[in-house]
Amino acid sequence: MAGCLRTIVIFGVSALNKKKAIASSDVARLAGVSRSAVSRTFTPGAYVSEATREKVMQAATALSYRPNALARSLTTLQSGLVGVVTTSLENPFYAGLTNTLTRLLQEQGYGVFLVVSEAATFDSQIERLLSYRVDGAILAAAPLSSTSAFELQRYGRPVVLVNRYLNQDNISSVSGDNVGGGAAIADLLAKGGHKRVAYLAGEGGESSNRDRRRGFTDRLAKYGIALYAEESGLFRHDIGVVAARKLLSLSPPPDAIFCANDVMAMAAVEVARAEFNLRIPQDIAIVGYDNTDQGGWPPYRLTTVDQNLDAMARAAIELLVRKLASSDTTVDHALVPYTLLERETTRKTGP
Amino acid sequence: MAGCLRTIVIFGVSALNKKKAIASSDVARLAGVSRSAVSRTFTPGAYVSEATREKVMQAATALSYRPNALARSLTTLQSGLVGVVTTSLENPFYAGLTNTLTRLLQEQGYGVFLVVSEAATFDSQIERLLSYRVDGAILAAAPLSSTSAFELQRYGRPVVLVNRYLNQDNISSVSGDNVGGGAAIADLLAKGGHKRVAYLAGEGGESSNRDRRRGFTDRLAKYGIALYAEESGLFRHDIGVVAARKLLSLSPPPDAIFCANDVMAMAAVEVARAEFNLRIPQDIAIVGYDNTDQGGWPPYRLTTVDQNLDAMARAAIELLVRKLASSDTTVDHALVPYTLLERETTRKTGP
DNA sequence: TTGTACGCGTTATCAC
DNA sequence: GTGATAACGCGTACAA
Numbered sequence: 255m256a257g258c259l260r261t262i263v264i265f266g267v268s269a270l271n272k273k274k275a276i277a278s279s280d281v282a283r284l285a286g287v288s289r290s291a292v293s294r295t296f297t298p299g300a301y302v303s304e305a306t307r308e309k310v311m312q313a314a315t316a317l318s319y320r321p322n323a324l325a326r327s328l329t330t331l332q333s334g335l336v337g338v339v340t341t342s343l344e345n346p347f348y349a350g351l352t353n354t355l356t357r358l359l360q361e362q363g364y365g366v367f368l369v370v371s372e373a374a375t376f377d378s379q380i381e382r383l384l385s386y387r388v389d390g391a392i393l394a395a396a397p398l399s400s401t402s403a404f405e406l407q408r409y410g411r412p413v414v415l416v417n418r419y420l421n422q423d424n425i426s427s428v429s430g431d432n433v434g435g436g437a438a439i440a441d442l443l444a445k446g447g448h449k450r451v452a453y454l455a456g457e458g459g460e461s462s463n464r465d466r467r468r469g470f471t472d473r474l475a476k477y478g479i480a481l482y483a484e485e486s487g488l489f490r491h492d493i494g495v496v497a498a499r500k501l502l503s504l505s506p507p508p509d510a511i512f513c514a515n516d517v518m519a520m521a522a523v524e525v526a527r528a529e530f531n532l533r534i535p536q537d538i539a540i541v542g543y544d545n546t547d548q549g550g551w552p553p554y555r556l557t558t559v560d561q562n563l564d565a566m567a568r569a570a571i572e573l574l575v576r577k578l579a580s581s582d583t584t585v586d587h588a589l590v591p592y593t594l595l596e597r598e599t600t601r602k603t604g605p
Numbered sequence: 606m607a608g609c610l611r612t613i614v615i616f617g618v619s620a621l622n623k624k625k626a627i628a629s630s631d632v633a634r635l636a637g638v639s640r641s642a643v644s645r646t647f648t649p650g651a652y653v654s655e656a657t658r659e660k661v662m663q664a665a666t667a668l669s670y671r672p673n674a675l676a677r678s679l680t681t682l683q684s685g686l687v688g689v690v691t692t693s694l695e696n697p698f699y700a701g702l703t704n705t706l707t708r709l710l711q712e713q714g715y716g717v718f719l720v721v722s723e724a725a726t727f728d729s730q731i732e733r734l735l736s737y738r739v740d741g742a743i744l745a746a747a748p749l750s751s752t753s754a755f756e757l758q759r760y761g762r763p764v765v766l767v768n769r770y771l772n773q774d775n776i777s778s779v780s781g782d783n784v785g786g787g788a789a790i791a792d793l794l795a796k797g798g799h800k801r802v803a804y805l806a807g808e809g810g811e812s813s814n815r816d817r818r819r820g821f822t823d824r825l826a827k828y829g830i831a832l833y834a835e836e837s838g839l840f841r842h843d844i845g846v847v848a849a850r851k852l853l854s855l856s857p858p859p860d861a862i863f864c865a866n867d868v869m870a871m872a873a874v875e876v877a878r879a880e881f882n883l884r885i886p887q888d889i890a891i892v893g894y895d896n897t898d899q900g901g902w903p904p905y906r907l908t909t910v911d912q913n914l915d916a917m918a919r920a921a922i923e924l925l926v927r928k929l930a931s932s933d934t935t936v937d938h939a940l941v942p943y944t945l946l947e948r949e950t951t952r953k954t955g956p
Numbered sequence: 957t958t959g960t961a962c963g964c965g966t967t968a969t970c971a972c
Numbered sequence: 973g974t975g976a977t978a979a980c981g982c983g984t985a986c987a988a
Contacts, residue, residue, distance in 0.1 A: 274682075275738065275760055277981055288959045293983055300984095303957060318756065323736040324675045324684060325981035328964040331625075333675060335737075338719070343694060343704035353694035356721045360730070365737060368689070368719035370707045382716060385674040386686075387626065405669065409626055491902065524903045551842065552875045553904040628965055639975045644967060654973055676965035679980040959988080964981100972974080 276319045285313035296321050323365075327387060336574070337383040337391035339369040339376075345489075346546055347515075347563070351394050351416065354567035362575055364389070377402045384409070390574050392416060395460065412577035416570045418461050419587060426577075428570045428588045430561040432462050435592040436469030436512075439541050439559065442596070443510045444474070446539055447604025450482040452501045452508035454518050456489040466514055466543065482508050487518040494518030498525040502532070509538055510600075516542035516549040519556055523599065535601040545595060555598035566590045627670045636664035647672050674716075678738060687925070688734040688742035688757075690720040690727075696840075697897055698866075698914070702745050702767065705918035713926055715740070728753045735760070741925050743767060746811065763928035767921045769812050770938060777928075779921040779939045781912040783813050786943040787820025787863075790892050790910065793947070794861045795825070797890055798955025801833040803852045803859035805869050807840040817865055817894065833859050838869040845869030849876040853883070860889055861951075867893035867900040870907050874950065886952040896946060906949035917941045 278292040285292070287306055294300040295310040302310075313319075327333040336359050343349045356366045367388055369379045380402035383391055390412040393403060403425055406413050412426070419427035443451055451474060456463040471481055483501055487494035494513070498521055501508055507530070513519035519542030526532040526540065534540055542549055545560035569588050576582060596602075629643040636643070638657055645651040646661040653661075664670075678684045687710050694700045707717045718739055720730045731753035734742055741763040744754060754776055757764050763777070770778035794802055802825060807814040822832055834852055838845035845864070849872055852859055858881070864870035870893030877883040877891065885891055893900055896911035920939050927933060947953075 275981095279981080289982080290959060290984080291957095293981095294958090297983075301957060306958080318759075320732060320736045322738060322981055323733075324678045324738055325964090326983075327675045328679070328966090328981080329983040331964080343700045343707075344697075346695075346697065346700070349694045349697070349700035349704075352719075353700075353721055356694075356719055360721070360726075365733060366719045368703075368707055368717045370704055370711070375711075379711070381671060382674075385671050386716060387673060387675055408669075491898065520902070528903055547842065548899050551871070552879055626965095630965080640966085641968095641975060642973090644965095645974090648967080652973060657973080673965050676980090677967070679965080679982090680967040682980085957988105960986085962983105962985090964983090966980085967978105968980105969976105969978080971976085 275322070276317045278319070278321070280317055281310060281313045281319045284317065285309040332389055333387045334363070334365055335367045335386060335388045336364045337367045337369060337386075337388040338394070339371055339379065339383075339391060340394040341371065343370060347417075347544055348394055350563050351567055354564050355392055355394070355416075355571065358567060358571040362571065380406065390414075390578050392570055392574060393418075395462070410581065410583075412574055414570045414574045416566060424585060426573055426584075426586045428566055428573065428590060429462065429465075430566060431589045431592050432465035433469035433472075435543065435559040435561070435594075436466045436471075437473035438592070438594045439512050440470050440473035440477070440479075442541070442557070442594070442600055443512070443539060444477040444479065445603065446510070446535075446601050448510035448539060449479065450506065450508045450510070451479055452483040452485075452511045453481055454494065454497055454501065454511055454513040454522060455484060455486045456514035456518070458486065463514055470512055487513070487521070489515050489517065491517045491521045494521035495525055498522040499529065502526060502530045507532075507538070510540070511538065512541045512543075514543055516544045516546040516556060516558055518542070519558065519599075520549060520554050523554055523556070534599050536605075539600040541600060545593075550597070556595075557597045557600040558595050560593040560595055562590055562593060626673070627668045629670070629672070631668055632661060632664045632670045635668065636660040644672075683740055684738045685714070685716055686718045686737060686739045687715045688718045688720060688737075688739040689745070690722055690730065690734075690742060691745040692722065694721060698895055699745055701914050702918055705915050706743055706745070706767075706922065709918060709922040713922070731757065741765075741929050743921055743925060744769075746813070761932065761934075763925055763934075765921045765925045765928075767917060775936060777924055777935075777937045777939075779917055779924065779941065780813065781917060782940045782943050783816035784820035784823075786894065786910040786912070786945075787817045787822075788824035789943070789945045790863050791821050791824035791828070791830075793892070793908070793945070793951055794863070794890060795828040795830065796954065797861070797886075797952050799861035799890060800830065801857065801859045801861070802830055803834040803836075803862045804832055805845065805848055805852065805862055805864040805873060806835060806837045807865035807869070809837065814865055821863055838864070838872070840866050840868065842868045842872045845872030846876055849873040850880065853877060853881045853889075858883075858889070861891070862889065863892045863894075865894055867895045867897040867907060867909055869893070870909065870950075871900060871905050874905055874907070885950050887956075890951045892951060896944075901948070907946075908948045908951040909946050911944040911946055913941055913944060 278289050281292045282289045291306050294302045295307050340348045340352050359366050371379045392414050394416045395418045415427035485497035485500050487497040522540050532538050542556045542558040545558045549556040629640050632643045633640045642657050645653045646658050691699045691703050722730045743765050745767045746769045766778035836848035836851050838848040873891050883889050893907045893909040896909045900907035
């Protein structure tokens, strides 16, 4: 769309010139000490007298010297970089996740090598992570070809999957309790006396989506309720609108819809009200998943499940950092508890 | 909130062991050639015979060798890394921007060193960028202390500001045409016959916010309209609700509100309808800025301004890459045109 | 406590 | 076209 736009360059001023970066030898010369003294000054917990440290620091600030982290990695065999691989940040769930992951890694002193990847480019991007010798990586629901991820691990670089796991159990993972979350919603709808319960699914392949559905339908079965109908909305609003229309056109229409994320649930709310003239939650209950900001705003007030994104990010970093520190090669799978948020798109008791 | 949550580690399996990374010397030995031959094989456009290239590649894949990008940077004086500094990715505007910036940089063969920063930590984060010898940096509206940014430039690392600029004109920038966008909305509201026009501002300090307001009020003045009222919502929904309440409590209430972003505009729409029983756009016009997805959904159908985020990102990368390639030290300022989207929260003519 | 000397993995330079 | 060799900037045994 924006391809045809022309940007207007207002004006240009010539100003700068390239300089070579300052090395520890430069600092050593100015301070009148050896290079090792400089190195030691910048290495926490090394033997330097207060006097030389002083001299070095003075020279260093005078030259505005900073150790070259890249060169350092050659001797330490640690880059201080952690790869964070995610799908599109236009998805608020992954944007939030990446945000917290990055913040935490920064706190821990790591640099973040960000990769935004689709399935097609995933392998070549992992190659890059390997080239830059990242100390470890966090793969947030990348539609990953497992081989590349294993490659990372083969070099002793810990890898943690977030919001996704592999059945082979060879890679550590952190995910939300999707089975539990789905079941909790089944409980809620059963208590609400709903009989014709529909499911608006996300993308089929993802483990989170599969588990959410399974937890939901299995629990429904315990109440003797079978899924009344099912459509896929690919986690998107526009597709969700179409899918919701299909579900609501059934006769009789469902009296409850569980949507695999909030964005689709909001779509369903809009369609139900505007096109089918249904009252929520009296005529139909609609439930989301993810607890996005907008879902809580007045037009929606969605009942939804909070996956506790921050806790997921924290667990992932904790796992990774532990492995980094101890070269612990255990494979762990962590489940992060959900929180059910009952708001105004579901009713407490039967009709 | 999530601090009290406990993650459940399901089980652990010991599996891996650390290995040392393969170096070019290993490949050379296996292939029976010199290290230089290996280097040349992996250097695009270097003189290698097809025969040796073949041998090297075979050995390389056998050992699954990848050149160490960090070591390479020592001799080439280029890290292949570009720093991308942004504020919280929970803000969809910056998430979208970071998404496109990263995609484009990846296409160009650069790695992205991501920094999520608040004002307080900004300087220390820039230090890190310098330590990792990034080839350049893109600062997306970081509340930056100019000194650090200049430091980057001093080493000949091009810096491009996005959605923000400095008055001193020493750093290149790409921004939306906020003055023009504000003016276009003033035109729209004047044509709609509005008289009591209010402004719901974002954060005062940012240049984008200042320009948006200035373009708006200056153009209004040409129609002989003075700002009827003004509140600040800090670009946030919750604060926007409070601010909108204040504006609408005036008597008489404003007959139009221009909000500095969509999130606040949606808040205003909600408050106007639910709490003040106003019809939109008959009783009051409400305009947003940024064209977020949600703003276009049925409950809102906001009239808004699209800043052409992708075009901004593209312009920034173009500028940066040109400077990287040519060591061109010009300072450029680029303006990206806006697109006005008239939807259903404004009327076309007077009442 | 300090300095010397070597190695980390790569590319650039130069003879061959 | 190829292979030695010298950087690149740093950390760290080792000797002083």
